Amino acid sequence: MAQTLNIGMIGYGFMARTHSNAYRKVNNFFDVPYQPVLKTVCGLVDAEAKSFAAKWGYESSCTDWRKVVESKDIDIIEICVPNNLHAQIAIAAAKAGKMIICEKPLALNSEQALTMVEAVEKAGVANLVSFNYRRVPAVTLAKQLIDQGRLGKIFHYRANFLQDWTISTEVPQGGMATWRLDVKAAGSGVTGDLLAHCIDTAMWQNGPITKVNAMTETFVKERKSVESGKVEPVGIDDACTFFCRFGNGSLGNFESTRYARGHKALYTFEINGEKASIRWDLHDLHRLQYFDHRDESIVRGWRSVHVTDGDQPYMKHWWVPGLQIGYEHTFVHQAADFLEGLAKGKPASPTFREALETQRVCDAVLASAKSGTWVDVKR
Amino acid sequence: MAQTLNIGMIGYGFMARTHSNAYRKVNNFFDVPYQPVLKTVCGLVDAEAKSFAAKWGYESSCTDWRKVVESKDIDIIEICVPNNLHAQIAIAAAKAGKMIICEKPLALNSEQALTMVEAVEKAGVANLVSFNYRRVPAVTLAKQLIDQGRLGKIFHYRANFLQDWTISTEVPQGGMATWRLDVKAAGSGVTGDLLAHCIDTAMWQNGPITKVNAMTETFVKERKSVESGKVEPVGIDDACTFFCRFGNGSLGNFESTRYARGHKALYTFEINGEKASIRWDLHDLHRLQYFDHRDESIVRGWRSVHVTDGDQPYMKHWWVPGLQIGYEHTFVHQAADFLEGLAKGKPASPTFREALETQRVCDAVLASAKSGTWVDVKR
C-alpha cells in the first residue's frame, strides 16, 4: 500500500484545479510509491473554499494559509495564488518543514526568489516550481533528442508565447480573474507570466542564457482596477521581445504578447541545429515537428510526429497510439515525477534553485527593456 | 449532496479504464446531481481484477459477473468486455433492473441487438451505448452547426477510420489484447469496431442510411490463436469500404482498414452542404475545419477552429481558451450527459434502440460485401 501524503492547497483558482486534478489521477495512471490525499484547501472567501473542497473532495477548507502551513497533518504545500504571495507562504512552509510545490514564476523578482531558494535549501525540504510545459510529452521528447546529440551544434533557439485576451480596453486589472494585469500582484506582465515558461524550457533544452537585449510595450496604458474601482495606470508589460546569447554560442529570439489577435495560448519553440531541427506549439501539443538532414534527400521533410506511442515520454501510462492527451496531463506528469523523485531521493526539476535562473533572465530582460542596451544575466 | 450511484464494472481492460476515469472525474468538472461510486469490478482473472480495483479505487472485485448484476448494491452495470458477451450480460442486467452502459458495438449482429433492446425497454431501465466520439467537442459542434441549418442541403458525407496496427502477420488473434481479430469474440473486424463509430456519428448528424454497397477484404488469412496456440483462419474483415444513400438524398462514402500504414487511429469525416462544409479528424480532435461559402470571396477559406472556448460544447467545464483536452474527456462528457439525462428523465443518446440502427447498417454492409450488390438497411 502506497504511503499517503497530505496536500495543503493554498488557492482555489485555475491552478488549484489543475493541481488537484493531478493528485486525483496520478495513482490511476502511474505506479508511484505515494498516495496524495487532498486534505485541505485554503482561500480568501470561506464559501468559495468550501465549495472548492466539496467539488474536489478535500477533507476540509479554511481561509488562513498560516494554519495550513503549520498543520501537522500536511506534508506538501501547494502555492497556487498570485505571485506577490509566493515568497511569504513558501518561506513559512519551508520553516515548517513542508515540501513545497509553487506555481510559476517563482517570485516577483530574483532577489525575492533568492530568499525562497535559501529558505527551502536551509530547511532541506523537497521543492518544485510548476513549469508544467516541460512535461508535455512532445516537449520532453524534444529534450531527449537534444540530449542524444541528434541536432548537432545548435545555431538558433526561437520561442513565442502569443495570446489575445487583453486587447479590449474593458478588461480590468486586479481581482481574481485579472490579477495578472495588476503589477502589484503579478510583478510583471507577459515576461513573468509567459516568457518565464519559454525561458525555463529553453535553458533546460539549450543551456544558460548569458545576456539579453529587450523591448517591452504597454499598449493599454490605464485600466479600471477591480480593487479600487478606479481607472489606474497599467504597470505591466503587454508585450516583450528579446534576443539573446546562449552559453553554447547559439542565438535566441523570444517574443510574447497578449495582443496577437487569433492566438489563444500559442506557445511555440523551434531549435535549429547543424544536423536536425525541432518545432513545437501548444495549440497542437501532442505533435512534434522534426526535420533530420540525414534523411535521404529526395524524401527529406519535416516529420509531423504524433506523440501518442508507448515508447514516447509518459505515453505508455495513458491510452493507445493515436489517442491524444491534453493540457491537464502535464500536471499529472509533474506530480508523478515529483513523487518518484521523492522516493528515489532525486528531486524533480525545476527546483526553486533552478527556477531562480529563469527569474534572473526575466529580471535582465526587464532591465534591458528599460535601458535599451544589452544586459548580462546575473549568476 | 449529490445522490450516489454505485457502479458495477464488468471488464478490466482498456475500456474499463476509460469509463472508470470518467466516473472519477465527472463531479470535479460537471455539476451533475449524482455522485458515481466505483463499487465493484469484475473480470476473469482474480488477481487482475483485484489489481484493477486497487488502482482505480473500487471497493471490491470479483470474477462472476452474474453476482454483480444481481447485487442490490449496484445501480449501473458497465459492460466493457468483448462483443460476444454483451447480450447475455445486458439482458441479465435489464432483468435485474439495473441501468446499463454498454461498449460499442452493441452486439454481434442486429438480431442479437434487438433482443437487448427489447430487454431494456421491457425492464424500463436507463441505457446507453458508448459511441464516445459523438462527445468530442468539435464533433458535437459540427452537429450543432448542421442542426442550425448552416450547411444547407447536404450533398456528401465521407468518413474514414484508418489504422495500421495489424499489418504484421505476427499479431495473433484472440486473448485479452487481440480479441478484436477473433471473429468469435468480435463478430466482425473493422466494420463493427471502427465503421460502427463512423455510422453512428453519420446518422446522428445526417439522418438514416437507407441502402449500402460494400467491399471487404481479409489481407492476412490466418493468424495464431491465443486460445488454441494454433494457426487458424481469420474470420474478420481487415478492411471495409462502402458507399451508400442517406434518406435526405445525400451520398455517403465510408472506409475503414487496419492496413493504412502511417495512421494510428485516424477517424475523419467531411460533410459537404450547399452553403458550408465541415471536416474533422481524431488525430487533432480539438480542431474543427469549417468552410462557409457565405464568407466574402477574397478571404474565403477553410477555418481551423480550435475548439477550446467556453462557448463551444463542453469546454466551459475544462480549462481556458487555447488549452486542449484529449480522448479520455469524451467519456467524462458521456457520463455527465447520462447522469444529467437521468435527472431530467431525458435519456442520453444513443440508447440501445438508437444503436440498433447502427448495427443494422453494419449488417447490411457485411451482407452487401458478400453478395456484391446493393442491400437495403432493415427498419
Added chain:
Amino acid sequence: MAQTLNIGMIGYGFMARTHSNAYRKVNNFFDVPYQPVLKTVCGLVDAEAKSFAAKWGYESSCTDWRKVVESKDIDIIEICVPNNLHAQIAIAAAKAGKMIICEKPLALNSEQALTMVEAVEKAGVANLVSFNYRRVPAVTLAKQLIDQGRLGKIFHYRANFLQDWTISTEVPQGGMATWRLDVKAAGSGVTGDLLAHCIDTAMWQNGPITKVNAMTETFVKERKSVESGKVEPVGIDDACTFFCRFGNGSLGNFESTRYARGHKALYTFEINGEKASIRWDLHDLHRLQYFDHRDESIVRGWRSVHVTDGDQPYMKHWWVPGLQIGYEHTFVHQAADFLEGLAKGKPASPTFREALETQRVCDAVLASAKSGTWVDVKR
C-alpha cells in the same frame, strides 16, 4: 540548332492556353532537340482565333480544322476541343501522318477510343494523351518511390477529385465555358473529366484495375442549354464514387464530385503499403507527404516533402530549392518528355493505347453505376 516542329493547335480555350504556354517555354528550361513553332491555331469563331493567335504568337489562324490537319506545314496536331470532337480530328490527323497530342479523356467511350488507337497505330505516328498531373514533380516522385519498392506490398489506393463550381442551378450546360456539363459534348460528367485523371495516375502507379463497383448521382436534373436557350435534362454524372480491385490485390476507393463545397480542384491520392505510405493533393501540389515505417519509432511521422530540390523530378530545370512551381509547369514537362521521347524513339506516356485502358475503366464505372453491381474492366 534544334530542329523545328510546327504546331497546329485545334481549339483556343483553356487547354489551348496551357499547351501554347508549354511550347513557348520548353526550350528555355529543357535541353530538348526540337524547337516547337506555334504555327497556326484553329477555332470556330474567326475573330477569337485571330485574337488568340496574336496573344500567343501563332503565325496564322483559321476556322476549319481539316485544313490544319491536311497542311504540309504542320508536324504536330494539338487537340484541345470538347471530347466529342476528339475522334474525328485524331483519326484524320493520323491519316495525314501527323503527330497528335490529345486532351483527356481520349474519347466519349472506349469503343470510340479504340478506333483512335487503331488509327494512330496504323499510321505509326507519335501520340500522347494529356494526363498532365502525372508530371507534377511530387506525383512523379511518388511513382519513383513506388517503383523502387519502398512501399512494399500495396494494400490501399484512395483518390478523390473534389470541386464545387456547379452547385448553383444557374450554371448552364453547353457552350464554350460549360460544355463539360453537356453530355453530348463531354460524354460523361465527373467520371470522364476528373476521375479519368485519378484512374490514369492510379494505374500508372499501382497497375491495372480489374473490376469496379460504382454509384453516380446527378444532383441538378435540368439546366438551361447555352445552345438551345431552353431548360433541358442534364445527362452527366455530377458525382461518382466507386471502389475497385487492382490486379496486385490492393483495394481502391475513388470519388469525384462537383458538389463538395470548399474544394476548388482538390485532387488527392493516398497509397498505403506495408512499409510506407504516400499522400498528395493538388491544392499544394509542390508537397509530397511520405510516411516510412522504417524510421526510428520515436521520431516517426508523416514527412512533408517540399519538392523543389534539384534531385527531385524535373526541378533542376527550374529555380532554386524552396521556390515552388505551379500547375502550368506540368504541361511544360509533358512537352519536354514528348520531345525527348521523339528524339530517342521512345514514346512518352500515356499513349493513346495506354489511355484506352483508362477509358475502359471509366466505361466500367458508368456501367456499374447503372447496373448496381460489380463490372469487370474489359481487356
Added chain:
Amino acid sequence: MAQTLNIGMIGYGFMARTHSNAYRKVNNFFDVPYQPVLKTVCGLVDAEAKSFAAKWGYESSCTDWRKVVESKDIDIIEICVPNNLHAQIAIAAAKAGKMIICEKPLALNSEQALTMVEAVEKAGVANLVSFNYRRVPAVTLAKQLIDQGRLGKIFHYRANFLQDWTISTEVPQGGMATWRLDVKAAGSGVTGDLLAHCIDTAMWQNGPITKVNAMTETFVKERKSVESGKVEPVGIDDACTFFCRFGNGSLGNFESTRYARGHKALYTFEINGEKASIRWDLHDLHRLQYFDHRDESIVRGWRSVHVTDGDQPYMKHWWVPGLQIGYEHTFVHQAADFLEGLAKGKPASPTFREALETQRVCDAVLASAKSGTWVDVKR
C-alpha cells in the same frame, strides 16, 4: 499592335533567368501596351553569354555592359549582377537615358543608393527595384486587406527569412554561385539579401520603421575564396535578428539566417491587428492565413485562403480556381505592373527612391548590431 521595348540584360545568372522569363510571358497573360523584346544579354564570359542568348532568344550578346548601356537600340536596362556592380551600371544607364530595373538590394549601402536615386531622378527615367515578393498574389492581397482597414490598429509585425544552404563549412565565398557570401560583392549577408525583402514588404504594408535594435552573427568565420583560392575571413552576417518600432506605434520582430536547418527559403510574415491578423509564408506562397475576430465566435478560426480565384490579385490572368502559380510569376506581375505604369505615367513600386528607405533600415540594423544599442533610421 503593342509598342516594342528593347531589353538589355546585364547578367546571365539566376535573376537574369527570372526576368527573361517574365518578358517572354507577360504579353501572353496581361494586356499591356508594350511588347518587350529580348535584345541583348551581357556577361563576363562570352561563351556563357552566347549560350544564354540562344536559350532565351536574345538577338545578341556581349561582354561589355557599357556598350549595352550606350546602345541606341536599348530601352530598358536590367541589372541582374552582384550588388557591388549595381551603382555604376545604374548611374551610367540613367545618364544614357535608359529605363532601369535593378535587382535588390539597390546598393551596398544607403550612401551609394542615394547616388543612384539622384541619378535616375535627375535623368527622369523610369526605375524599379525588383522586390518581387510584393507581387505574390497572397502578399498583394494582404496589402489590400490592410489598406482597407480590416485589421484595425496594428500591434505587431513579425517576419522571418530562414534558409539552411550555408551550414557546411565547405561552401566557398565569391564566384558566380556564392558571391552572396563575399562581403565585397554582396555588401552584407542575410541583412541585404533576405531581410531587405522582409523590410520592403513590411514598410509597404505597415509604414516606416523608425528605430531598430539588432544582433548579428557569423557562424563560419572563414571560407575558401573562389577568386583567390585561399581561405579568407568571412565578412558577411550569417544571421541577423532585430526588433524595431514602426511609425504607427506597432512593434516589429525580424529574423533571418542561413543556418535554420530544414528551411530552404522560408520567408514568413505575420501582422496582428486589433480586429484581424494575417500570416503568410513563401513555402506555400499561394495561401494566405487570415483570422477575423468579427467572425462568429463558435466558428472563428484561421482561414486558409487558397489565393487562386479571379477576384484575387493577378489571378484572373492565369488559370482557373484551385490551380496554383509559383515563384516565377511574381516577376511576370512585376513586368506587367511596370509596363502598365509606364503607359499611365504612374511608376510601379518600389522605385529607387522607395528602395532607398529599405537600404537605410538595413544600414541602421548593421550599425545597431555593431553598437549594441538602438539606432534611429535616417530620413
